[in-house]
Each structure stands twice: as structure tokens, then as C-alpha cells.
């Protein structure tokens with residue numbers, strides 16, 4: 001049976017809200033399966049979405065296997081076991097932890113809960129695309145502060161905060177540059193933040209940081225003068241991006257507000273089971289860090305040998321400057337079975353972003369890049 005033909009453009013019908021019509025959709029990394037379909041490449045290498053190269057933690061797979069027989073039941077909507085375990089690990093009250101369908105969802109509910117139409121949210125430019133999408137979804141106004149030399153411009157960020165600002169997103173380390181913010185900078189920043197502003201510190205990559213001076217958001221939660229909300233995820237260091245689970249640590253009052261509008265079962269039962277198990281797996285975390293750090297060091301060395309400028313990073317990815325347009329290199333690498341990200345959409349038309357992979361994957365990227373640039 002053929003597919004029913006639907007009109008491509010509605011000639012009449014409801015208009016979406018103006019601010020929604022202005023939202024550019026989130027562009028994810030190209031999936032491996034699509035490359036196989038498009039170019040017939042049997043084993044592509046994906047270094048495009050800052051995923052964990054080791055694969056899922058075995059302990060998570062075991063927990064999922066056990067949880068499968070209860071799939072006909074709704075999950076615990078409050079995820080009590082996981083929340084309690086996270087809270088204990090972080091040294092906070094259970095009420096200060098909120099889960100999301102990825103930290104993406106927490107960014108969204110924070111914007112929906114705290115931005116009235118026309119309220120502003122300050123963020124660096126470039127930074128993670130979901131901040132702008134969520135702020136616009138809420139009817140708020142994104143105020144974008146260009147990075148300075150690919151790092152956070154604290155003074156310009158402070159200068160942009162005004163009466164209408166409700167949230168400032170601080171991405172530490174920054175995606176896509178990998179730059180981190182020091183303890184001294186962040187303390188100085190907080191001292192100048194007015195009390196009507198929530199400082200949302202997105203720490204999706206915090207576990208990869210090697211700089212001992214990097215600010216850690218959870219150290220600032222108890223500050224009397226500021227409202228700090230920290231976001232973390234099981235997608236990166238814990239290798240569970242496909243399960244969609246992120247968490248926020250923030251004052252109990254804010255968690256209470258966000259809990260009113262999040263979807264009731266936003267953390268699915270398999271994700272809850274896997275995450276509860278993996279929190280005990282320090283070995284997996286250590287192995288991931290080692291793989292990523294060794295991978296980055298190898299890649300930096302290779303870029304140096306090739307005479308390419310790169311941006312050393314505190315995360316699990318880094319930017320490399322290409323002698324030709326990043327879009328061209330991205331396409332040519334695809335044809336060789338290697339998926340990276342062109343940074344054109346992020347405002348760096350000459351840079352590609354490469355996630356650290358397994359040693360063989362990194363080698364394949366280097367070989368393909370050499371061939372492409374030859």
C-alpha cells in the first residue's frame with residue numbers, strides 16, 4: 001500500500017506562535033546508520049556527538065536486562081531510589097535533585113518555568129544550541145555574548161545582565177570550544193549577579209576536565225546571595241546517551257517548581273535502573289577518562305605534526321582549524337566513513353569539532369583527514 005500524500009505546505013490553518021516560527025531546529029550529529037545507507041560504508045566512525053567511545057557500561061546492561069520484565073509498568077515518577085542515591089553522592093537533600101529526559105529537558109523546563117514573555121536569558125555565543133531553542137520556546141529573549149578568544153567573556157556577560165534577565169547559562173566546559181571557567185573567575189562572577197537571576201551551570205562535560213582550577217558548580221550551591229542550578233548528564237561519562245537521562249542539582253524550591261511542569265514519567269524505567277547501577281561503577285568512569293585523555297593527547301600530537309591549529313579542550317572533544325571550509329572537509333570525511341561536526345552553524349566556518357574516540361577510531365580519523373587534505 002502506498003503512503004497517503006499529505007500537503008507539503010498548509011495553505012490555510014493555524015499559525016504557530018511567532019517565536020516558535022523563528023526557532024532553527026536542533027541539528028544532531030549524523031547517525032552511523034545513515035552513513036552506511038548513504039555511502040555503503042560498513043563500519044563508519046562517529047566522532048561527532050561527544051559520546052562515550054567505550055560503549056555502554058556492562059553494569060548498566062545487566063541492570064536493564066533485569067528491569068525488562070517490568071516494562072509493562074509505569075516507572076517510579078519520582079525516581080526515588082535513583083534520586084536518593086544521587087543526592088547522597090552529591091551531599092545534598094533528595095529534594096534538591098531533579099531528573100530529566102536528558103539534561104536537555106531540564107534546560108527546557110527551567111526556561112518554561114522562569115521566563116515570562118520578553119524576559120531575557122544570557123548565554124555565550126556559540127554555546128549549546130538547546131539554550132536558545134528552550135528560551136525561545138518559552139517566549140523569552142536569548143541574549144548572546146560572543147566568546148572572546150574562544151573562551152567565556154565574563155565582563156561582557158555581566159554587562160548584559162539587567163532587570164529583565166532571569167537566567168544566565170554558564171556552560172562549563174563550553175560546547176563547542178572545550179574552554180573551562182576557573183574557580184576565581186566564577187566566584188568573582190557570582191558576587192556580581194543580582195538575586196533575581198538563576199545561574200544555570202551546565203556541566204555535561206565536567207568529568208573530563210583536567211584543569212584543577214576549574215570551577216565545579218556544586219561547590220557554589222549553598223551560596224546565600226545567589227541561586228545556582230547545576231546540570232549534569234548520564235549521556236557522556238556514563239555512556240548512556242541513548243537512554244536519555246540528565247539531572248539537575250538546585251535549591252529545593254526550584255526543583256519543586258520544575259517538578260510541576262516536567263512530564264510525569266520523564267525518566268524511563270530502564271534509564272533509572274541503569275543509572276542507579278552505574279553510579280557505583282567508578283572503574284568505568286576512570287576508564288572513560290583515561291581513554292578520552294589519551295585519545296585527545298594523541299590527536300593533539302597528530303594535528304601538530306600536520307601543522308593544523310587546534311584548541312586544547314577540557315571536555316571530550318576539541319576544535320581543529322581547517323585550511324579549507326569545514327563543510328567541505330566534513331563532506332569529504334563522510335565519504336571516507338568518518339563523521340565529525342562542521343562548526344559553520346556555530347560561527348566557526350573553518351573549524352571542525354572532533355570527539356575523542358577509541359585509539360583505532362582516532363587513527364582512522366587522522367588517516368582520513370590526511371587523505372582529504374592531501
Ligand SMILES: Cc1ncc(COP(=O)(O)O)c(C=O)c1O
Nearest residue numbers: 102103104128175204233235246
Ligand atoms: C553542553 C551540553 N549540555 C547538555 C547536553 C545535553 O545532554 P543530554 O544528553 O543529557 O540531554 C549536551 C549534549 O550534547 C551538551 O553538549
